[in-house]
Amino acid sequence: MKAWTYSEYGGVEVLKLDSDFEVPEAKEDQVLIKVVAAALNPIDFKRRSGIIKATDAPLPVIPGYDVAGVVVKVGSKVKELKEGDEVYGDIIEPAIIRPTKFGTLAEYTAADEKLLALKPKNLDFVQAAALPLAIETAYEGLEAAGFSEGKSILVLGGAGGVGVFVIQLAKHVFGASKIAATSSTAKLEFLKSLGADLAIDYTKQNFEDLPEKFDVVYDAVGQSDKAVKVVKEGGSVVVIAGAATPPGFRFIITSNGEVLKKLNPYLESGKVKPVIDPKGPFPFEKVNDAFSYLETNHATGKVVIYPIP
Structure with a gap:
């Protein structure tokens, strides 16, 4: 072959x-x-x-x-x-x-x-x-962080391969109360189309200076040293790129077809794309x-x- x-x-x-x-x-x-x-x-x-x-x-x-x-x-x-x-x-x-x-x-x-x-x-x-790999990483990372209905999340790298699914799953599967995400200037509207309530231009604004804190920060870009500054006390920072700064934790996917089967209805309904x-x-x-x-x-x-x- x-x-x-x-x-x-x-x-x-x-x-x-x-x-x-x-x-x-x-x-x-x-x-x-x-x-x-x-x-x-x-x-x-x-x-x-x-x-x-x-x-x-x-x-x-x-x-x-x-x-x-x-x-x-x-x-x-x-x-x-x-x-x-x-x-x-x-x-x-x-x-x-x-x-x-x-x-x-x-x-x-x-x-x-x-x-x-x-x-x-x-x-x-x-x-x-x-x-597969990206949506499973998004889903399993959210689960590992204890994310659940009514919680808020900040996604670093919202337009990337994993970030696009973290936003969609947080909104449609987990029931997030608020979703913020970072990207470059050209991709801000794209983040909103995925379901982000707040789109942050990382070329113009430092997310770590935001006045509000989040229940979970999902770091897909390797900035956990800054991510820990915007997480609530007792919250979680999921890190899939680079080293993890406590209380952040490093997360690596274990592939699982059962996760895909669980998410298929959301894909077939068009809620998650x-x-x-x-x-x-x-x-x-x-x-x-x-x-x-x-x-x-x-x-x-x-x-x-x-x-x-």
């Missing part, structure tokens, strides 16, 4: 398109998926740089966590999924411990059944691929360009790869 691989750690230049990579075998509790679309996440380029070298699979590795595709083969112990099912999911669990050699930037990938869910009926494969960066989707042959763009940290929503041969 065709697959993007790297045989050494480094920058975008180590990525190579291999036309003769082995198709993975689906284990007894796995399914083999014909990949239709995949999405990139910051963990992909951090992994490629060697940040999790100590726990990584042996090189060469196919990168990619997020997938949307069609089941073409099922293992003997698979209970619910069958051939022909349209599925989506983050196929690496947990994110940085023993990640699989076979990621999603390939024609086929194998995935544990428990990490997958049926694709929402109203979404196409590109939209579905934009969801995937957000795809307008520069995409990038074709399979341009994966290296997609990574270069993602690594500028200026993407809005998710960078998706489609079509895949």
Whole structure:
């Protein structure tokens, strides 16, 4: 099969398109998926740089966590999924411990059944691929922070891959009383369209100087030293980028198909929507360009790869 691989750690230049990579075998509790679309996440380029070298699979590795595709083969112990099912999911669990050699930037990938869910009926494969890792990170982070109905939240990096879902889930799933979020000037109206009550231009205003405090601060940009200044006493600061300043805590997703199943009704009703960066989707042959763009940290929503041969 065709697959993007790297045989050494480094920058975008180590990525190579291999036309003769082995198709993975689906284990007894796995399914083999014909990949239709995949999405990139910051963990992909951090992994490629060697940040999790100590726990990584042996090189060469196919990168990619997020997938949307069609089941073409099922293992003997698979209970619910069958051939022909349209599925989506983050196929690496947990994110940085023993990640699989076979990621999603390939024609086929194998995935544990428990990490997958049926694709929402109203979404196409590109939209579905934009969801798994980011929406699960948003949901699990809010849960870990003890977020609940009537609480307020500040989202740092509201227009990013995870931030767009933190805003939407806080509003529609958890019942937030107030949502504030930061972005650059050009994206302020976009934040409001997602459900933010207060959109803060980080190029003109220091969020840590806000007079009000929040029950939860969700830090998706790595500014926990400032985030702790705007959290209420007894509140939580969820950190998914950089080090955590107490009382902030570092949060890393554990992929879980049950979370996707729980959120499917919100996706199918249109209350929660995937957000795809307008520069995409990038074709399979341009994966290296997609990574270069993602690594500028200026993407809005998710960078998706489609079509895949």
